[in-house]
Amino acid sequence: RKAIVNNPDVTQATPFSNLFLDDFWGTPLAHTGSHRSYRPITTLTFRLNHFLFGMNPAAFHATNVLLHCVVTMLFCCVLKVLLKFNSQMTLLAGLIFSLHPVHTEAVAGVVGRTDILATFFTLAGTYGINLSSIRTQITDKTARYHPSPKTFYILFATTIGFSLCALLSKEQGYIALPLCVVYDMWIHHSLGITSCLSTMFGRKRMRRRIWTLVVFFLTSMILRLLLPVLLSGGGDISPGFSESDNPAASSESFRCRALTFNYLLSFNLKLLIAPTTLSFDWSMNSIPLIQHWSDVRNIKTLIFYIILTATTYSCWFELRRRDSNKSMSNNRFQNYKHSRRNKWITELCPKRKSVIRDPFPSLLLGAILLFLSLLLSSNLMVYVGFVVAERVLYLPSVATCILITEGLTLKCVSRRCSSMFIWILTSVLLASYALKTWSRNQDWKNEFNLYRSGISTNPAKAYGNLGNVLRTQGNLNDAEEAYVTALRHRSNMADVHYNLGLLYQDTNRLHQAEKSYRNAILFRPQLALASLNLGVVLSQLDRVEESKTIYRRTAKLSDLGLKDPRSHAHAQVSALYNLGCLLADEGDHVAAILAYQQALDRRHTAYRSHSLLNMLGQSLLQLGKTTEAERNFKLSLAEKPDHVPSHLTYARLLENVGKADMAEKFYLRALKIEPRNPLIHQHYSRLFMNQRRFPEAAKLLDRAVDATEGAAGYELLFAAASAHRHAKSYSKAELYYRMALATSHMNLGAMLHLRGKLAEARNSYLDALKLKPGEPMMLENLEKLETSLRKSK
Secondary structure, three states, X not given: OOOOOOOOOOOOOOOHHHHHOEOOOOOEOOOOOOOOOOOHHHHHHHHHHHHHHOOOHHHHHHHHHHHHHHHHHHHHHHHHHHOOOOHHHHHHHHHHHHHOHXXXXXXXXXXXXXXXXXXXXXXXXXXXXXXXXXXXXXOOOOOEEOOOHHHHHHHHHHHHHHHHHHHHHOHHHHHHHHHHHHHHHHHHOOOOHHHHHHHHOOOHHHHHHHHXXXXXXHHHHHHHHHHHHHHOOOOOOOOOOOOOOOHHHHXXXXXXXXXXXXXXXXXXXXXXXXXXXXXXXXXXXXXXXXXXXXXXXXXXXXXXXXXXHHHHHHHHHHHHHHHOOOOOHHHOOOOOOOOOOOHHHXXXXXXXXXXXXXXXXXXXXXXXXXXXXXXHHHOOOOOOOOOOOHHHHOOXXXXXXXXXXXXXXXXXXXXXXXXXXXXXXXXXXXXXXXXXXXXXXXXXXXXXXXXXXXXXXXXXXXXXXXXXXXHHOOOHHHHHHHHHHHHHHOOOOHHHHHHHHHXXXXXXXXHHHHHHHHHHHHHOOOOXXXXXXXXXXXXXXXXXXXXXXXXXXXXXXXXXXXXXXXXXXXXXXXXXHHHHHHHHHOOOHHHHHHHHHHHHHHOOOOOOOHHHHHHHHHHHHHOOOHHHHHHHHHHHHHHOOOXXXXXXXXXXXXXXXXXXXXXXXXXXXXXXXXXXXHHHHHHHHHHHHHOOOHHHHHHHHHHHHHXXXXXXXXHHHHHHHHHHHHOOOHHHHHHHHHHHHHHXXXXXXXXXXXXXXXXXXXXXHXXXXXXXXXXXXXXXXXXXXXXXXXXXX
């Protein structure tokens, strides 16, 4: 929601240039609370979605699914062309990739598009470096040609362009250019360690290509890292994350951090191979910290590093073997002229006459891709704002799919007797992946299923989010229980205290709401929304002075380091608006105008200020500043032409200055907008009363009474009675006077009830029922009173 629905860069509320100045969440990179997640390409696709289809969720999800299909096809092309997979291997790898359960979050969650795009551009860049190096073969097998210079430069520039787009789609995309270098030197040209170094400082054409890639990589990384520094004027650019986001990063123990972060590498690998347990959020205590060497999970870390060491040794041994290979003619490395093109593919089994593939290129590319793509999110280089995130495994899964496919098919070729077992194992793997993906998609079908599925892994976060969903659905009792359960698991969650306060406020439990808001502020003092709502609750409790103090304090809160400065600023403007309303109600219009003007000065572009302008106009009108008041009413209507209160206040101003005809036009416009709004009829009737058009005023007030939900108020009933009296409709006037009297008796009874004068309250209710028999609200109040009387006896 924050990255799309509330992101002004997506909703086109900001200029196009802001895409390159703001982070992924729409916060300026220069702001101290920015995540520093610079992904303008992804944000651009969201903006394009919004431009074409608005906020239609189906369009956003369909785009993600389409991109996943495109990435799967490109993945298969890369395997077939770059790693020379045969059709069966390509199909198997494509099925594993397309069905992998860990992809569910990236595809089903719209914000996962960052990972899909980064993977697409990384694969496209690697495919491009292959095309730029292809030799065109003609009939004479001894003659081979390089692409024309123009074609070469176009393909090479396209490769660099794709690689830069990968970096601008997500930070993981930084691996695109290093991957191109690895492929070009060690796979396409089959170089070793020494020959690689010799070539980089040897032949002009390849040296130029490799160093160009290296220079572009270093330049892009330096610019990416310096961008927040330049925009912030040299200030602190480290993103601020809470302890709950990444508990290990906040641990004071180096041993705890080291053991936990190294374990997370094996945890991620386990999710890539056997994703049995998946969760929408792995923060907080979902993965307990490893505090001691005796923790059994360290065995998994040890196994991971044994596998990593063995893989590294195998790659190193093969690369060194290439250096010492005596078969290279004239001691020249296979830079451009090969005695046999891609020897690792074309050797034939002498007995079966079938292709025997060298698995080393797949092992090398897969291992390097897996290592580089996991490195950034491992917390080993820099701390990131999460422990584990399934969506960031989309790109690393490319590597595991390559390695799994290579391992399965290698066994089939080397041991024919075991091929049946391997194919059964492959079928079981594909079936289990498909079932898990289907099940996981059911979890991602709606928010309720998603958060409920996370209870076992992260109960505090899951119950907190479930409470929000249930409250939105109107299931307030279950929502309250979910919030309380979440706080039982983790008592310092300010957001949950705030949301629980909203629920109490909605159900008119104001004292409990006050306590919840104060708890939210205790755990997060900069939570402006909690302070704003605390001020509202105190105002509802008639503690006006406390409310004004809270509003003033809210307006002074700093936004330093906040992740969402827009909502913070919005809450501060709303606090000033509410402060102005309280001051205006007290008759202090000078102070109210000052508060309104401060709110206008601090509003941001996305803030709708029509109500603020209207209230400012009313206070100016009260001080006799008609011209300034009229200007603010016009500005309010210009910003929101269907704002009914502005129509009414502007019409009242026009009526006061003697422009009754124009005032009537604004009343009529308001009626077109909301024909059943009793307030419009009531205000419009005053114009007719002042013009002594009593029958027309009486008709309007009749409509106002009919349009009022529940019992009409005393003021409206008295006005209707007066209008009918002046129109000489005496029977109607008598009826409305009696209704007004009944309302007065009911209100008096309620007041006496609250003050504990139960006998007098009962008499008032009975008097009201005599005038208006069967009124449901009066009967309900009388029943409550009778219960109180029985208890008092």
